[in-house]
Amino acid sequence: MDQDLQLVKGNEAVAEAAARAGCRYFFGYPITPQNELPAYMSWRLPELGGVYLQAESEVAAINMVYGAAGAGVRVMTSSSSPGISLKQEGISYLAGSELPCVIVNMVRGGPGLGSIQPAQSDYFQATKGGGHGDYRMVVLGPSDLQELVDLTYESFNIADRYRNPVMILGDGIMGQMMEPVRFPELLDPQTLPVKEWATTGRGGKRKENNLINSLYLDAEACWEHNQKLGEKYRQMKENETRWEILYEDAEFYFAAYGTTARIVKKALESLRQRGYSVGLVRPISLWPFPDQAFASLAEKARGYVVVEMSMGQMVEDVRLAVGSELPVEFIGTAGGVMPHPSDISDKMETLIREVGGHK
Template sequence: MSDKVLMKGAEALAEGAIQAGCRYYFGYPITPQNETPEYMSRRLPEVGGRFVQAESEVASINMVYGAACAGVRVMTSSSSPGISLMQEGISYISGSNVPCVVMNAMRGGPGLGNIAPAQADYFQAVKGGGNGDYKRIVFAPSSIQEGVDLFVDAFELADKYRMVVMVIVDGLIGQMMEPVEFKTRIDVSTLKTPEWATVGRHGRDHANIITSLTLDAAGLEQWNLKLQAKYAQVELTESRIEEYQMDDADYAIIAYGTMARIAKTTIRIARAKGIKLGLLRPITVWPFPAKQIQTYVGKLKGTLTVELAYRQLFEDVQLALCGKIPLGWYGRGGGVVPGPQEILAAFEEQFGKGR
């Protein structure tokens, strides 16, 4: 596909994964991302791939684990409580040092909550969620097109670092429709089976064994140190941020995903009123672009974190800035999405007229 086509987010992201070389998908239905497995069930057989609807999210992630150990490009997707059920498997995959991609179309919570868009899974995504000391790269696209593009990076980085990469969108991005272009198509015939994969001997004098179980404490510590060194390299090289109207900004909104899109309208309204407001949008929420945000210390009079959650993104902003810039916060929960004027009113309430 080369021309732009109008697609629903959940379907376009699925096609983006296929164009990125994904040929195996294991999942279980849950709103608001049901169109992703439905689309995969039709498209994967057309490109020589395999789709399996598992009996649960727990089964899905363990099937992903098995395929990842075989060295193929594999993914699953779910929404909030479904991702919660996958946390043990994600920890196993991380502990086993194998690559995969997971997509979360976040919905309102906690608990079963509702199917409206939210960002309250931020902690779950960036702080781990499962047991043990592990990290995963987390992309947070703010449009369907960016999500499609980032799926290529997601699979490439998963393979490069042999780790879990998560793509988080809220339900709004999953359900809206936008024109998208599939710019990159990975030729799967060029993807080589890695040396570490569990695919039998194939002429080797040994068979690979992959496990996350290490009973020796000293041995497990050494394994953890290797993982931490890898994560440190990811933090050093893979953080990404968008800077919008920041050249002359006195204040900045910090937001990601859908909230960043809405915040851009807030900024245009604010600038029409003479308020020099800009946007810092994390594209990776792990690794968090702390250093890029820190470059504005001494330049900004204040920042306003805006999110569809209660002070989750705010905590990472707070840690990054260490009180060196006045911090404000505004959020809505339960699937309520604020409009641009509402965000501007929150800014003016906390920072005056921004002059």
């Protein structure tokens, strides 16, 4: 038996992975279905000499993250959809001021107060901005708990590398389910490179003041700042795009991410057993979106079925990546309802029949 494997709940897995990555500061506010995450942090971080603080609101929490990130430490917040909406102002400021942090969204049904069951309806908000201004953040959508652990750990490195917020986009299922995982080594934050730009007080060590700021009242200066950010986002696109393709020789493909991709895999296997030539494109980084994955299949692919727990959001990015030559069909559920494998395989069978593909 593998002694390193531990059976854990998703929300707790993210929390422990963050702690392992050297995150010692957490600011949050209760909201279902992510409550196990702050609860875990509330004992784990003090145990490691860190700070857990329950803020008076999601708005305050993200601004505490801003302060701590600006002071140069690895810091995290988590929430679920309505709470993430409240954080959008802060996320824009974090991106504008170039501050690294990790934000977890265990998405639930919306809009408004919605439901507390899993959904993927915050895809637009996460990948297209959410807050005001031209900014981007790396958005990662794991589809099992080991990947959730690994991506959470890596997200702190990505955040520090680009001085930019990174979002882990999970959902209610991802937060609530249990799976065996293997955690990476516990990192001592003292071993991380010192952030020379952080507002730690000059401490008699430097003459110049450090300033964390996103205000450029002069339009030309603000334009220059945007160009600098734009170059950073270009580098993220180049280096941080992640995806998985199952069956690269297939004729028809599903495109799905996160929990939905797991359900799709079930439909996929049943179709393949019945002789259909189908595969799966699973974006792991939702921004930057893996256009390359779709480009790599352009020679052979004859059509796509996009499956989401939303009314159709990522499907727009798939259509942009695939172009107008191929049919891109959509099947989705919303409000906390999960798609059924048989509905998914029916959709694919219909597409294959219409296009005239073979078994």
